[in-house]
Amino acid sequence: MTISLAHLRRCSTAVDLGAARTRVYVKNQGLVVDAPTVAAVNIRTGAMLAVGDQAELMDGRTPDYIRVVRPVSGGTIVDIDMAQRLLRHLVGDKLRKSWRRRRSMRAAVCLPYGSQPLSQRAAVETLTGLGARQVELVDTLIAAAVGCGLPVEHPEATMIVVCGAGTTQVAVLSLGSIVAAETVPVGGNAIDHAVIQHLRLHHELMLPGRGVRPLHLLLSTTGGLAQGSTEVHGRDLHSGQARSVNVDAERVRHAIATPLTSILDGIGAVLRRCPPDLVADLGERGIMLAGGSALIPGLETMINQATTMPVHIADRPGTCAVQGLGAMIEGKVQPLHLDPMAP
Numbered sequence: 061m062t063i064s065l066a067h068l069r070r071c072s073t074a075v076d077l078g079a080a081r082t083r084v085y086v087k088n089q090g091l092v093v094d095a096p097t098v099a100a101v102n103i104r105t106g107a108m109l110a111v112g113d114q115a116e117l118m119d120g121r122t123p124d125y126i127r128v129v130r131p132v133s134g135g136t137i138v139d140i141d142m143a144q145r146l147l148r149h150l151v152g153d154k155l156r157k158s159w160r161r162r163r164s165m166r167a168a169v170c171l172p173y174g175s176q177p178l179s180q181r182a183a184v185e186t187l188t189g190l191g192a193r194q195v196e197l198v199d200t201l202i203a204a205a206v207g208c209g210l211p212v213e214h215p216e217a218t219m220i221v222v223c224g225a226g227t228t229q230v231a232v233l234s235l236g237s238i239v240a241a242e243t244v245p246v247g248g249n250a251i252d253h254a255v256i257q258h259l260r261l262h263h264e265l266m267l268p269g270r271g272v273r274p275l276h277l278l279l280s281t282t283g284g285l286a287q288g289s290t291e292v293h294g295r296d297l298h299s300g301q302a303r304s305v306n307v308d309a310e311r312v313r314h315a316i317a318t319p320l321t322s323i324l325d326g327i328g329a330v331l332r333r334c335p336p337d338l339v340a341d342l343g344e345r346g347i348m349l350a351g352g353s354a355l356i357p358g359l360e361t362m363i364n365q366a367t368t369m370p371v372h373i374a375d376r377p378g379t380c381a382v383q384g385l386g387a388m389i390e391g392k393v394q395p396l397h398l399d400p401m402a403p
């Protein structure tokens with residue numbers, strides 16, 4: 061993967077193609093796309109019916125001949141053709157034509173830490189199919205750390221945890237590089253799945269796709285407290301009829317404890333592999349949480365209690381990675397110049 065700031069400065073576009081959301085940053089314009097990585101396709105004709113928010117609304121509500129597809133899974137583009145069609149629609153005509161016109165369009169794409177060569181190739185193919193002549197691949201962890209405003213290029217430790225939909229990536233960075241890192245295959249999707257399973261097992265209720273949302277709200281309004289409950293609507297497992305149940309915040313918190321513990325294990329593993337000097341830096345600076353799932357209520361407190369380090373949530377955590385890539389292509393990130401003759 062590239063960390064050459066000189067190469068990145070030649071890019072005109074930065075792309076973060078996530079399992080849940082796609083973000084595109086264009087030089088001198090800023091963030092131009094922030095939409096769900098979802099497309100609705102007519103499987104009889106192959107026509108694309110909707111993309112982004114509109115397609116996500118259709119999820120779970122379509123007749124047989126319409127399929128709602130997600131071309132990115134676990135940090136990898138699993139359907140290159142669909143990812144290209146989705147990106148073409150999301151960026152719109154004007155930008156697409158300008159990509160085609162500019163013979164030297166270069167793009168920067170962020171990929172999860174430890175991405176396999178096949179995943180890297182899929183990202184390159186997706187962007188070259190859209191007209192990019194050169195694709196620079198950047199670690200999401202570095203992009204997100206830059207996007208959160210962490211001084212990654214300094215000789216002191218910074219720790220970032222990027223909680224996405226499909227994965228959680230954890231790293232300690234120093235001097236612009238990753239010192240120790242780990243990717244845990246648990247993110248917002250696994251946490252939502254744990255809640256859905258809880259309702260299935262304990263309330264015999266099947267939740268619709270968006271049914272988890274009121275429970276997120278319940279947890280954030282009750283904070284670390286156990287009390288409080290909310291009503292959720294779904295389908296009775298046996299009768300198939302619409303039914304509502306009251307769910308306690310405490311029960312939900314208990315249901316999501318297992319996936320959250322996997323994230324804590326990932327953080328613990330990275331800290332154990334880190335030199336003690338860097339861990340000492342972290343004691344003061346703390347841990348930065350980025351990615352959309354950083355907003356999961358209780359995650360910040362849980363990490364703080366487990367590590368005894370201060371934990372901060374980035375401003376707009378979901379867009380940190382693409383904003384960091386954007387800062388790199390705009391030339392706002394300066395490499396650290398070490399002067400060996402300095403007193």
Ligand SMILES: Nc1ncnc2c1ncn2[C@@H]1O[C@H](COP(=O)(O)OP(=O)(O)OP(=O)(O)O)[C@@H](O)[C@H]1O
Pocket residue numbers: 077078079080081082134135223224225226227247248249276351352353354355356357377378
């Ligand atoms: N306010 C919120 N409360 C709880 N969870 C949230 C909130 N906002 C977003 N999320 C979760 O964040 C996840 C999306 O985060 P993000 O946009 O970082 O994912 P992504 O970059 O597409 O995923 P990945 O990095 O795994 O490819 C979803 O699982 C969503 O449920």
